[in-house]
Amino acid sequence: MLYLMNLEILPTDAPPRDLLLLADECPASVDDYLPRGRCHVALLDGEVVGQYILLHTRPFTAEVVSLSVAPALQRRGIGTRLLDHAVRTARTLGFRRLEIGTGDTGFDQLRLYERCGFVRCGIDRGYFTRFYPAPVIENGLVCRDMVRLSMDLDRPAR
Template sequence: MEIRPTDTPSRELLLLADESEDSIADYLPRSRCYAAFVNGQIVGQYLLLHTRPFTAEVVNIAVTPACQRRGIATALLQHAVRIAREAGFRILEIGTGDSGTGQIALYERCGFVRCGLDVDYFRKHYPTPIFENGTECRHMVRLRMELIEK
């Protein structure tokens, strides 16, 4: 597997991670996409966005369903940490829906810690309710990682 920048992110993967076309249209032009390739095919990707001074955020990350649970998302997150650190960022953030227990566990295993909750984020900003694992996704769980070595 090779992870490299791409100017042509997979639309399918963007929508797998974020069901809102409007949301994607907002952050996509301001983000840098990095994709994981196997045999020339994109199997996963993430978007990295400079959000505030010294802070970047992984705003969209997804792996094709057929390739999930093979360590690709972990490799993408490790890549994001390295890229953000090399770019001089001090904090890397990520957010996900409160119903995404698998994603939250993955982010915590990769070293992110919970730092906040955007209450009713998905009800306020998405046109239709989102259900995951049989539960309505209402709140955005915010996680972060300090990138400065102590």
């Protein structure tokens, strides 16, 4: 098990593009939300190993977008630490609702988000086929729908 004592999560104006595109493989999508969001990176012994963007979407509502962890370090708790940080940051900024979305074939992501306290609240049918120029393949399946999850931040932390 990776020792995460040295993991720091810090704001940045320059998240690594490869990690952004690992989470969202549509460069136009990333280019749209990147300048509107608050970026944070996870540093392990000084090396960037993960990141997320917190995006103000509606009054009192933020969304976590482009959450990613370097492939060699996935399933070691970094994603959980990033999500916990995003929840705390959103609360500190006064948001009352935090949302996140992932493809309908993102089984590991769905499990992580639900384990961290997010609940499914909707499906955006055909999202990936409407907005992405090429098919998104994940877990050997064509990703079509965006599964939306949310968390009420007015409730105590888990």
